[in-house]
């Protein structure tokens with residue numbers, strides 16, 4: 001889990017689930033090494049369901065200790081979205097764990113969304129109707145149709161980390177990031193900056209009015225237990241990252 005921070009209050013407002021595969025002989029395998037291969041077969045459907053199931057299980061576990069773990073996001077692949085039973089499966093997993101859809105957010109990359117916008121709108125409307133939040137991931141790397149953007153029931157825009165990387169030093173990246181933040185705001189979306197690695201980037205994003213951020217500045221993605229510790233520390237007022245926002 002990678003925590004997401006509210007840049008105005010310094011509070012953790014949830015996390016993004018990032019899948020890892022631990023192999024006894026090889027150690028940790030990252031999603032970039034197995035998701036693209038899984039996407040070529042129906043394995044991605046099983047992996048996707050496993051991830052959602054695990055997230056719901058962890059969420060219930062956190063809820064026993066902290067009243068509001070925030071909103072947890074799960075990444076989706078195009079093939080999952082296209083699966084005929086997708087909505088039924090998502091509903092059944094959430095119901096099985098008694099997790100409210102409003103606690104979850106599904107992240108779909110801009111490229112996936114724009115693959116066939118007309119077909120996707122209907123599906124997104126159904127997911128939104130269940131109460132799920134929807135986010136556009138890696139925004140800025142694809143080719144968005146502005147009219148599709150306006151029609152999608154999307155509540156969150158995630159600025160791709162490639163723009164955040166040089167936001168302080170490269171005026172063109174700064175202009176792009178500023179434009180995305182303004183556009184998100186005008187479309188009534190939450191804007192999350194991905195890949196924040198240092199304080200200079202954090203301060204710059206704050207000055208542009210970006211509301212949320214995640215990245216290595218706040219540490220590596222963590223286990224479910226460690227995320228619960230972070231939430232508990234926050235509830236006690238001892239979250240060590242709070243100082244960054246002072």
Ligand code: C2E
Pocket residue numbers: 002017018019030031032035048051074075076077107137138161194195196197214215216217221
């Ligand atoms: P993403 O959803 O855009 O996730 C952000 C990636 O950036 C993650 O890589 C994260 O670990 C990494 N990251 C976070 N903060 C920083 C930072 O400050 N600097 C840099 N350089 N990188 C940072 P990760 O975990 O290797 O995941 C890569 C991609 O794999 C994800 O990109 C997502 O598209 C996909 N993915 C991850 N988990 C799942 C999953 O459960 N299902 C599916 N379908 N895809 C997944």
Ligand code: MG
Pocket residue numbers: 016075107137
């Ligand atoms: Mg993501």
Ligand code: MG
Pocket residue numbers: 137138158160161194
């Ligand atoms: Mg991303």
